[in-house]
Amino acid sequence: MPQTARTTAERYPERVTYDRDAAYAILDEALVAHVGFSTDEGPVVVPVLHVRQGDRLLLHGSIHGRFIKTVTTGTPICVTVTQIDGLILGRAASHHSAAYRSVMIFGQATAVDDAHERAELLGQIVKAIIPGRLSGPNAARRPNVEEAGYTAVLWMPIEEFSVKVRKGFARDEPKDDAVEAWAGRIPLTLTPGTPIPDSITDHRFPAPDIAALRPL
Incomplete structure (x- = not known):
């Protein structure tokens, strides 16, 4: 879908x-999200x-929650996803900002009615977030139809959307060039920490490969 009135930026x-x-x-x-x-x-x-998943976004939640109960009635939704890449510091406080990448999607979500399909999609969500979690030795148990009965899966077409990116440095004004303050960008990153086993697992099984996790 091309640019629309509500995906058109009024600022920058x-x-x-x-x-x-x-x-x-x-x-x-x-x-x-x-x-x-x-x-x-x-x-x-x-x-x-x-x-x-392709040109659609998969979301999930408890069938008893307000989110699922409301959205499955066809209520329009707005989904936003943001990655903070750093802090941008200017010589003037008013020009401080953040470096970020964001996506905003408008539309409606559709519930997956078939329990077998929901169970399969719930497994795909786990595999996408934690690669290898449902395969090989020490794999976790896959979602079953009963569990899919109380967990809803929604899909939303990615049609009406916009992407906004802020990078670079602060937009300082010439009048502040002489201010004796540090200006620049402070990168921010989130990385997975060392996995902590629960009391049953202890150290009997290898932890998931954190290098394969999606970047945070």
Whole structure:
């Protein structure tokens, strides 16, 4: 879908693109999406784990939760995914900012009704986030149909979207060139820590390969 009124940036439009490959790169790297929707009590935003599958986004949650109960009625939603890459410091406090990459998607989500398909998709979500978790020695048990009965899986087409990227340095004004303060960019990264086994696992099994995890 081409650029629309609600995906058009009113501020810094030069930072916005509608390139699908750029959007997919951010969606595939990030772990958490924030889903916004309206309720009778007012707007709500919930964080959820997500996985992209082709041209659609997979979301999941408890069938008893407000998120699933509301969204499955056809309520329009807005999904945002953001990766913070650093802090941008200027010589003037008003020009401090953040380096980021973000995707905003508008549309509606559709529930997967078939329990067998939901079980399969729940397994695919686990495999996408933790590669190798459901295969090989010491693999975790796959989701079954019973578990799929109380966990909803939604798919949302990635059609109406925009990508916004902020990088570089602060937009300091010439009047602040003489301010004796450090200016530049502080990169920020999140990396997986050392896995901590529970009391049953102890050290009997090897931990997942954290190098294979999706970057945070």
